[in-house]
Amino acid sequence: MAVRATPAALDQSPGSEVQVQATSTPSPVRPRANTWRRALRRDWQLYSLAVLPLLFFLIFRYLPMAGNIIAFRRYLPGGSLFGEEWVGFTYFQLFIDDPGFWRAFFNTLILGSLTLLFLFPAPLILALLLNEVRTRLLKRFVQTISYMPHFLSIVVVAGLIFQIMSIDGVINQALTALGGDAISFMQDPGWFRTIYISSEAWQTVGWGTILYLAALTTIDPDLYEAARIDGANRWWQTWHVTLPGIRPTIVTLLVLNTGTFMAVGFEKILLIYNPLTYETADVIATYVFRIGVQNGLFSYATAIGMFEAVIGLVLVYTVNFISRRTVGTSLW
Amino acid sequence: MVIPAATRHAPRPTPRRQQVTRGYRVFQVFNALALTLVVVLTLYPFFNILARSFSETSFIRRGEVNLLPKGFNLTTYKYVMSDAVFWNSYKNTVIYTVVATAIAMVLTTCYAYVLSKKHLKGRTLLIGIAVFTMFFNGGIIPQYVLISGTLGLRNTIWAIALPNAISVFNLLVMKAFFENQPPDLEEAGAVDGLNTYGILLRIVLPLSKAVIATMVLFYSVSFWNSWFAAFLYLDRKELWPVTIYLRNLLAGAMGTSDPGAASDVALQTAANIQAVTIVLIATPIMLVYPFIQRYFVTGVMLGSIKG
Numbered sequence: 001m002a003v004r005a006t007p008a009a010l011d012q013s014p015g016s017e018v019q020v021q022a023t024s025t026p027s028p029v030r031p032r033a034n035t036w037r038r039a040l041r042r043d044w045q046l047y048s049l050a051v052l053p054l055l056f057f058l059i060f061r062y063l064p065m066a067g068n069i070i071a072f073r074r075y076l077p078g079g080s081l082f083g084e085e086w087v088g089f090t091y092f093q094l095f096i097d098d099p100g101f102w103r104a105f106f107n108t109l110i111l112g113s114l115t116l117l118f119l120f121p122a123p124l125i126l127a128l129l130l131n132e133v134r135t136r137l138l139k140r141f142v143q144t145i146s147y148m149p150h151f152l153s154i155v156v157v158a159g160l161i162f163q164i165m166s167i168d169g170v171i172n173q174a175l176t177a178l179g180g181d182a183i184s185f186m187q188d189p190g191w192f193r194t195i196y197i198s199s200e201a202w203q204t205v206g207w208g209t210i211l212y213l214a215a216l217t218t219i220d221p222d223l224y225e226a227a228r229i230d231g232a233n234r235w236w237q238t239w240h241v242t243l244p245g246i247r248p249t250i251v252t253l254l255v256l257n258t259g260t261f262m263a264v265g266f267e268k269i270l271l272i273y274n275p276l277t278y279e280t281a282d283v284i285a286t287y288v289f290r291i292g293v294q295n296g297l298f299s300y301a302t303a304i305g306m307f308e309a310v311i312g313l314v315l316v317y318t319v320n321f322i323s324r325r326t327v328g329t330s331l332w
Numbered sequence: 333m334v335i336p337a338a339t340r341h342a343p344r345p346t347p348r349r350q351q352v353t354r355g356y357r358v359f360q361v362f363n364a365l366a367l368t369l370v371v372v373l374t375l376y377p378f379f380n381i382l383a384r385s386f387s388e389t390s391f392i393r394r395g396e397v398n399l400l401p402k403g404f405n406l407t408t409y410k411y412v413m414s415d416a417v418f419w420n421s422y423k424n425t426v427i428y429t430v431v432a433t434a435i436a437m438v439l440t441t442c443y444a445y446v447l448s449k450k451h452l453k454g455r456t457l458l459i460g461i462a463v464f465t466m467f468f469n470g471g472i473i474p475q476y477v478l479i480s481g482t483l484g485l486r487n488t489i490w491a492i493a494l495p496n497a498i499s500v501f502n503l504l505v506m507k508a509f510f511e512n513q514p515p516d517l518e519e520a521g522a523v524d525g526l527n528t529y530g531i532l533l534r535i536v537l538p539l540s541k542a543v544i545a546t547m548v549l550f551y552s553v554s555f556w557n558s559w560f561a562a563f564l565y566l567d568r569k570e571l572w573p574v575t576i577y578l579r580n581l582l583a584g585a586m587g588t589s590d591p592g593a594a595s596d597v598a599l600q601t602a603a604n605i606q607a608v609t610i611v612l613i614a615t616p617i618m619l620v621y622p623f624i625q626r627y628f629v630t631g632v633m634l635g636s637i638k639g
Contacts, residue, residue, distance in 0.1 A: 148621060162606065
């Protein structure tokens with residue numbers, strides 16, 4: 001907003017700039033071009049286009065960041081966004097002693113690890129398989145089909161999960177056909193992780209191949225030629241040419257994936273879990289949601305949310321540091 | 333971050349000089365099978381849900397509906413489609429998608445255009461302000477307190493449309509596009525006396541139809557599919573989008589945690605209604621999907637070049 005006011009004022013009084021130059025740059029050479037005043041005078045129309053977007057970032061992104069202060073302050077519903085009075089680490093001590101928090105914490109770690117373990121390599125493998133397909137049409141077809149679930153709403157995916165895993169769903173049909181007993185999967189905490197990971201795979205693995213496939217096209221065919229002359233078979237070509245060729249992509253995606261380690265598919269869990277499966281399904285984000293939005297304990301929930309965010313940051317930073325030191329690829 | 337566009341090569345060529353070994357042939361067969369399996373597994377749920385949506389409840393309940401409908405009927409479709417609440421939710425989804433996408437496009441285009449001007453003083457700061465929010469966010473509770481309490485956007489369309497008006501990823505894609513435009517035409521426009529707004533509206537935007545179409549698709553699919561903002565901020569039934577309608581169906585079926593007993597019939601009828609609703613929500617996306625898919629792919633790759 002200040003950005004908008006200043007250039008307008010400047011436009012009214014072009015003389016002011018001359019004065020500034022005269023006082024601040026005594027050298028006889030042409031004054032340095034890029035002072036703020038000059039920039040504003042020349043580009044104020046451009047800056048004016050940035051005003052609304054900047055307001056957006058300020059209100060909907062940076063204000064909530066500042067709002068995290070209520071983790072250390074007592075917040076009263078309807079009161080100030082920034083709380084009423086300092087309470088120090090009270091809320092942090094509260095959740096340290098809260099078994100519900102620790103259950104959510106360990107569930108998050110387990111789901112995060114499983115996600116990394118299964119869902120990080122899967123797109124890479126699928127991309128390598130697709131890369132070996134010689135028939136263009138077949139490759140196209142598989143790509144088109146496997147990208148499709150990415151475009152579905154999470155609610156629709158949750159609906160599909162319910163239908164397939166229900167007592168009369170296809171999985172139980174197969175089970176009973178093989179002589180087993182039907183299982184009520186969605187009510188069984190023992191099955192939650194399997195359902196979560198496999199549905200996540202169904203929705204994300206195809207789409208995840210895009211960046212790998214793009215990176216694969218950048219590998220110089222001469223390298224394969226050279227490997228062939230050296231007598232490398234297909235497998236060794238993949239190992240010594242293909243994989244090193246897309247290593248930056250792999251490492252970058254690994255770092256990014258670690259960044260979302262703690263932020264497991266919260267919206268999906270919220271849709272498919274229920275009190276019977278909390279034991280394995282409740283993660284930090286869903287716990288925060290229940291504590292904060294449903295029970296109205298905003299400060300307490302914010303403290304837990306902050307804890308989660310800090311762990312996420314430390315993870316990304318660590319993995320990025322390791323990758324920069326070992327393979328020289330870094331996010332920043 | 334990843335793909336130097338200039339060094340793209342053709343797909344790995346078939347080695348004419350290298351003998352195709354038996355091992356490689358075996359691999360090709362295995363590969364074809366694996367990929368077929370991927371296709372089948374991906375499509376299976378879709379066909380299953382279609383079959384269920386057209387089936388008679390009694391067959392569904394006995395667990396006999398798999399890939400083909402049994403006791404084909406349109407009763408549930410008629411039931412759902414005659415439900416005023418369903419159509420009202422559908423209408424809300426369309427309104428939210430259109431309004432939110434329009435706002436998002438205006439804000440994203442303006443900011444991307446500003447960021448694409450390399451000479452602009454403070455550009456790095458302006459980019460930083462946006463990129464920072466990719467890695468840090470306020471978390472769900474402070475955002476909830478802000479939108480629901482401080483700003484008082486509860487039960488208004490703005491709670492859906494405003495908080496996600498700029499996706500930084502889309503912003504960077506668009507910025508990259510603008511940066512790659514040759515500056516000649518803009519300079520000519522300036523010589524002809526157009527100001528910045530005129531250049532943007534009359535010269536840059538008409539030349540950017542491709543990226544604008546891509547961005548409109550990105551945003552509208554994400555708003556069409558979204559449910560969580562509505563779940564958080566809309567309590568009034570007449571405001572719910574269709575994703576919330578489906579969520580409530582799912583939650584209703586889930587609430588009856590005991591799958592036996594008298595509720596069984598109601599539960600399974602609900603399952604049939606769920607199937608129909610799922611089909612009706614997913615259909616618009618599935619219909620346009622084959623045509624829009626490549627825009628998304630291009631968008632993702634554009635974004636990754638300079639991420």
